[in-house]
Structures are given as C-alpha cells and as structure tokens.
Amino acid sequence: MVRTVLFFMGLLAVLSGCQPRSDRDGETTQGRGSGAEPRYETPVRLTSGEYVPPWAGEEGHARAVAAAQAQEEKPLFAGVLNGIRVYTPTDGKAFRRYCTKGAVESFRTTDRLTFGYLPPGTFAETPQYEGLCPDGSVAFIVQQFGGAYFGLTIAYEPGEHAVPSMASADRVSATTVGGRPALAIQPATPEGFGRSAVVVAFPTGLLKVEADGLPFAQTRKIAEGVRCERC
C-alpha cells in the first residue's frame, strides 16, 4: 500500500513539472540549462518513531565534528576491491560513464527497489526515480530519505562496477552482502558521524546504500534489506 501511494505521488511530482527539458537547440550559453531531480515538497513519513544515533547530543556532536575534521587530513582511497573500482572526485578522468552517449536528460518514477528495513523515523524526501539517457537506457535508479539526524540515499546503477568515494583507506574494505561481493565504507567516526556506504555488486550493476549520520551497522542492515527487480 505504502509502495503504491509513493509510486503515484512520485508520478505526480514528475508530471507536475519536475522533469527537466533540454535548452534551446544549439544554445551554448554558459550556466543555463538542465534542472533538479524530482523531489517531494513535503517529505513522506515511512516509519514511525525516531532513530537517534550514538553521537547525537551537544557533546557527542562536538566530538564528532572534531573527529571528522581529523579525517580530512588523510588521503582518499582509490583502487579496486572485490572487483569494484573506487575512484576519488579529484580524478575527473576516472569518473564512470552513465550514458554511452550524452548525459541523463530526463527522469521517470519507478518502483524497482523495495526496502526491507529503514530506520525508525525515516521520511522519503524524493520519489524513487530513474535517470534516462538519450537512448532511453537507465543510467541510475535513486531514492533519497532522511530522518531527524541522518540522510540516506539508496541507488542502483547499471553498468560498470565503479563508485566514487571520499573515504580514507582505513575506512574502505571488502565484504559480502547476501553472498554477493561488496564494499564497506565506514563513517568518519565509529558512532556514525559522516558518510558510510555499502556497495553491492550485481551481475549488471551496483546497488549503493549511502548514509550520513548512521552507524555502519545501520547502513549494512538497510543494504541487506534492499531488493532490486530486474537488477
């Protein structure tokens, strides 16, 4: 029921004007064109209660910010783990390609991803949507969520097993999820401040669960509960 309601709300969001269109043909004026992805004006509550991470509170937050600042000094990890290429945002040549030709030019809602576990107090901040390349192929499926203390993005990207990361080497490791090879990216602090991720290799692409403000055990639990239709 929740899934059906979310799907139709997302469809409405796209039909009501969130769908980007191209600029004028041949227009090359700098700084114009494109637009934002679909999003809800009002987030939709999906789970009751509220998840409060261990770092929450004035003292914990102050310690977490200091620890995250210490992480900034460390070089970012780049390499291959479990067949998944990890690259940094500073290496433009290493960026994965999303479309064979051109870039994502439109979005449409979908319900290919389903979620077995979301933390208490999770709100959907966007509908679940696909980014479509000029040839109609799907570049990515994404849905964004949030709670009082955390943000969460769940995505599936067909194609190359490659993922950008902003974590130091000591935070990135190989693991398995549901018997599939995967990457584990720990948050900046053990209590969960900063970004963590679980990236799971499927035969045709990557499932990505990225959290901001959640302990890694929560991020992993979410990833273990995701099902992807036709992935």
Add this chain to the structure above:
Amino acid sequence: MRTLLTLGAGLVLAAAMGLWPDAPAEASHYSVSISLYHPTGNATNDARLTCGWHTTCDGVFTDAQLGLDWVWPSNMSYEVRLRLFVAASFSSATVVGSVSTANSTSGCYKIEATIRRTDGLRVGLVVNQHAQVSTPKAWNISGREQGIYNDTSIGSMVWPDNCTTWGRHTMQWYSRAWTGSSFSKNTSIPTESQCWYDCYSPYGIWSTREYLIQFPGP
C-alpha cells in the same frame, strides 16, 4: 469558508499522520538566523546570476521555483563557495551548529552541505548541483547578535556533467530537513520568467541573500 475548513482539517490530519519530521519537545534558550548567499564571485568580481528562480531552466516558467543558477564573470573561476551570515541571540561569538559537505554519489552530480544544530539535528541542506567537492569538510559555525560572516570554498563546478546541462555553472537551492526550522526565499531576486535569456545580473559578494533560515537552539 468550506474550503478553509477543509484545508484546516487536512492540515490537522496531516500533522496527526506525521507527514513531517517531528520537532523534539524542548524549550529553546536562543535563536539562530542564517542568511545564505550565492556561491560564486568574490569581493572584486561580482557573481553572475544566469537563471532566476526555477526547477528547470528551459524557458518553461510553470515549474516550481526551486533554485538559482550562478557562474563567475567570464568563467574566470569554477570554484563553488558556501556563504553564510550567521546571527544568533548571543552578545559574543558562540557555536550554534555545524556544516558538513560531501558529494551526493548517486544521481546527478551535486554537493550537499548539511547544516546541523549543536545537538546534531539536521536543520537542512544547501545543494549545489553540477558541482563536486574534492574532499569532504566539516566545520562549526558561530553566531552573535551582529552576525558573523562564514565564507568557505567547498568544491568546483564539474564538466562534463552526468546530467544534461549547457556549460559549467552551479544551481544552488536550500532544502529544509526539520520543520522546527523555517526558511524563506528572497523574492526580490528574479524568477526564471523575469531572468532567462541573456540573464547576467551581477551580484556583489554579500549584497543579496538567497534564503533566510531560522531555527531555535537546543
């Protein structure tokens, strides 16, 4: 009248169903106001607004007025900055929250700067699409009655982009995460219909705020 009653009942029902993140029950002892300014330009080179309030800058003016497109004059730089003017009900500089920046690593390229209260509660996000950080950052923000300027380099416009666009720029908008906070857009900045083609309005570094964000301290 009937419409008003229906609307009122709908709002009560929405609140009862928990359609928004709940505000923790608390009595705040201070208030914070953050003015968000544009992400390009500097003290000697005005920022250039290249598309007024829009969701999609395409000459179709019926979409939501989500954000603004910015460049540096003559493409002299592709740097993206986060500019906040933080005022709070303190006579001297006091930490009122934090900002942490990171790339959204799924979907279209964008930088997300998360504003949190001192207890870690997410107030909202400043999003800069078509841009990427080179390294994530976290820092405390302080406020006082007279206000404190906070101007931080957070990343660069990205090219080529993974989502359709024409030329390097960044689209900036604010997304509220906690309904205990409030925000308002500056409607004196033109909309897409008022500023679309050949829209190169210059803006001084601290001349015109995009948003006013307000929240109580814990």
